[in-house]
Amino acid sequence: MWHIIQSSTPQLLAAGFKYTIPIAIISFIIGLVIALITALVRLSSKKGFFYILKAIFRFYVWLFRSTPLLVQLFIVYFGLPYLKIQGIFPNGIQLNPVIAGIITFSLNTGAYCSETIRASILSIPEGQWEAAYSIGMTKTVVLRRIILPQAIRISLPPLANSFISLVKDTSLAASITIVEMFEVSQQIAAQNYQPLVMYSLVAVYYAIFCTVLTWLQGYLEKVTSRYVTTSAE
Amino acid sequence: MLKIENLTKTFGNHQALDHISTTFPENKTTVIVGPSGSGKSTLLRSLNFLEKPESGHYHFDDLDIDLSKPVSSSTILNIRRQTEMVFQGYNLFPHLSVIKNVMEGPIYVLHKDRATAKKEAAELLAKVGLAEKADVYPAQLSGGQAQRVAIARSLAMHPEYIFLDEPTSALDPELELEVLKVLLQIAKEKQSMIIVTHNLAFAKQVADKIIFVEDGKILFDGSEPDFFGTDNQRILDFISAMTFSDLEE
Numbered sequence: 001m002w003h004i005i006q007s008s009t010p011q012l013l014a015a016g017f018k019y020t021i022p023i024a025i026i027s028f029i030i031g032l033v034i035a036l037i038t039a040l041v042r043l044s045s046k047k048g049f050f051y052i053l054k055a056i057f058r059f060y061v062w063l064f065r066s067t068p069l070l071v072q073l074f075i076v077y078f079g080l081p082y083l084k085i086q087g088i089f090p091n092g093i094q095l096n097p098v099i100a101g102i103i104t105f106s107l108n109t110g111a112y113c114s115e116t117i118r119a120s121i122l123s124i125p126e127g128q129w130e131a132a133y134s135i136g137m138t139k140t141v142v143l144r145r146i147i148l149p150q151a152i153r154i155s156l157p158p159l160a161n162s163f164i165s166l167v168k169d170t171s172l173a174a175s176i177t178i179v180e181m182f183e184v185s186q187q188i189a190a191q192n193y194q195p196l197v198m199y200s201l202v203a204v205y206y207a208i209f210c211t212v213l214t215w216l217q218g219y220l221e222k223v224t225s226r227y228v229t230t231s232a233e
Numbered sequence: 234m235l236k237i238e239n240l241t242k243t244f245g246n247h248q249a250l251d252h253i254s255t256t257f258p259e260n261k262t263t264v265i266v267g268p269s270g271s272g273k274s275t276l277l278r279s280l281n282f283l284e285k286p287e288s289g290h291y292h293f294d295d296l297d298i299d300l301s302k303p304v305s306s307s308t309i310l311n312i313r314r315q316t317e318m319v320f321q322g323y324n325l326f327p328h329l330s331v332i333k334n335v336m337e338g339p340i341y342v343l344h345k346d347r348a349t350a351k352k353e354a355a356e357l358l359a360k361v362g363l364a365e366k367a368d369v370y371p372a373q374l375s376g377g378q379a380q381r382v383a384i385a386r387s388l389a390m391h392p393e394y395i396f397l398d399e400p401t402s403a404l405d406p407e408l409e410l411e412v413l414k415v416l417l418q419i420a421k422e423k424q425s426m427i428i429v430t431h432n433l434a435f436a437k438q439v440a441d442k443i444i445f446v447e448d449g450k451i452l453f454d455g456s457e458p459d460f461f462g463t464d465n466q467r468i469l470d471f472i473s474a475m476t477f478s479d480l481e482e
Contacts, residue, residue: 131324131383134281135338135390136314145341149328227328227370 004197008188012181012205019180021209023098024167027105031166032159034110039117040143057114064111070172072108076100077176101173109166113159120155121147153224160217164210171206181205234259235280235316235394235425240289240300242275242449249275250286251449257394257442260423264436264457267446268471273429276446277396280427281318282309294393314342317387321399323379325371331382332358332367338390350389357385361415377408381415388419395419397428401435413439433475437461445471 038057044050064072077100080093095103124147132142174183185202189195235257242250249272257263257280265273278284280291282304291298293312298304325334335354339345345353358364361381371379380400387395400416401409413435420426420439430436436443436457443460445453445468453460453468463469472478 125324127320127322127324128326130283130318131320131326134283134313134316134318135386136310136342137338138310141341145337146326153328228372 001194001197004192004194005201008185008198008201011184011188012202015179015184016181016205016209019098019173019178020167020170020182023101023105023170023173023178023180024163027102027170028109028163028166030102030106031109031113031162034106035113035117038110038114039121042114042118043121060107061111061114064108069104069108069169070175073101073104073172073176076104097173097177100176101170101178105166105170105173108169109162113162116155116158116162117151120151120158123154124150153221153228156217156221156224160213160220164213167209167213168206234292234294236292237280238290238292240276240279240286240291242272242279242284242286248449250279253289253446253449253451255444255451255454257425257427259393259425261441262420262426262428262439263442263444264440265427265429265444265446266431266433266436266471266475267452271446272449273446274398275449277398277427277429278318280394281313281316281396283318314390315392316394316396317390317392319380319383319387319395319397319400321402323371323376323383323403325374325379325382325386327371330368330370331363331374334371334382335386335389338386343390354385354389357388358382360388360418361385362411375408376404377411380404380412384412384415384419388424394425394427397426397430399429399431402431431475433472 038061041050041053041057042061044054077095077097080095080100082092083089084092128146128150129142132146137145170180171182173180174186179187182202185198189198192198236255238254240250240253241248251272253272253276265276267273275284279286285304286300288301291300293315296308296312298308325331326337329337332351332354335357336347336350339350339353340347355364355367358367361384363378363381363385366374366378366382371382374382384395384400397416401412404412409432413432416426416428416435417439428436428439440457440460443453443455443457444451445460447467453463453465460468461472
C-alpha cells in the first residue's frame, strides 16, 4: 500500500496544484466580487432602474441556490453549445472546460456569499450609519470606511465556510472533463484496482488543503478582531 | 442661525412633532427638556435630517427648505457637514482607534491632509482630557471617556451647531460629571449647542435658552431664569419631579 501512495502522490498533487487550487481561488475571488455587488444592489434603497436591477439579482441568487451545482456545470459546459442565437452565437457557446468551471463556480459561490455579506452589513448597528452620516459622509464613504470594515469581520467565518465548500466542490469539475485531483484518483484507481486506497488518499489531500484554509481563517479572524476586547484596559 | 417653523412629524398614528416653531440662537446653548416620549429627541434628530419631518420650514443661514417637498441629498450633506450629532450611545467607530475616530471626518469629509487632521485631533483629545487614550480602541474606554471622544469627534468638524441627544443618560453620576464639565467648557467658548437632557441642574448651569416639549408641542420657549421662575403648574410639577424635591415631603 505504501508503494501505491508513494507512486500516485506526485500525480494527485500535480493535478491539485494545477486545477483544484487555482480553480477554487480564482472562482472564489470572482465570486466575492459578484457577491459584494449583489449584496449592495439588494440593500440599496434607490427606486426606479434599481428596482429592476434588484429583481434581476434576486432571481440570480434564487436560481443558483435552488439548483444543484452539478446540474449547473452540465448546463454551462454541455448545454450552452446548443444555445444557437442567429447573429450572436451562430454555433452556440462553446467554452473551454476550465473556463466553464470557473464561471459556474464563481456564480454559484457568489450567490451564497452575497447572502453572507448582506446579512453582515445588516448586522452593523444603525447608530454606526447615523454617526457617519451626521459627520457628513456620503453613503459610499460610510460603506467603505465604516460599515464594510466591520462587516468583513462578521462575515469571515461564514465566508470561510463557503471557500472550504468550494475547494471540495471543485471535485465535480471531473464530470466536465477537467483532469483535477479527484479525476486523477479515479484514473489511477481504474488502473491499479485499489479504489479504497485511492479515494481515501485523495480525501486526505482535500482535508489537508482545507486544514490550511482553516488556519488562514483563524489568522484573518485574529487580525480583523484586534479592536474587539472583552475587558477594560 | 437655525430656525424652524411648523415642523410636523408623525410615526404611524403618533404625532411626534406638532407644528413646532422656534429658533436656536448662534453662540448660545439651547437646552430641550420634557418628559420621555415628548418628541424632544425627534426634534433634535430632525434638525440633522436623521428624521425627515413631513412638513414645515427649515432655515439654516441662507438656506430655506420646504420640508413638505423632497430634500436633495446634496442639501442634506451640506447641512450635516456644518452640524454634528452626539448620541446617547456614543456610536464611536469600534474598528478605529480613538484618534482615528476624531480624524475620520476631517480626512474623509473635509479632505484635510492626514498630518493636519492628526495634529488637530490630538489637540482636541487633550482638550477633553484624553490625550493618553489616543491609540486605544473604543472598546477599552469607559462610557464617560467614550462620550468625551464623541464630543472631540464632533468638534473636529468645526461645526456651526452641535446637537447632543441625552449625552449623559447612559452614565453614572461620576462619569456624567466629567462629560458635563467638558460641555460647560465648550459652552463658555461660544460653541452653538442644542442639548436634549434630563439633568435640570446641568440645564440651569449651561442653558441660555430652554425649550420645554410635551406631546410634540412646545409648552415653554424662553430664557433659563424665566423657565426656573415660571408659574406654569405643569412645568413646576416637571421640575419638582426631575429634581426629586417631592421626596422630602
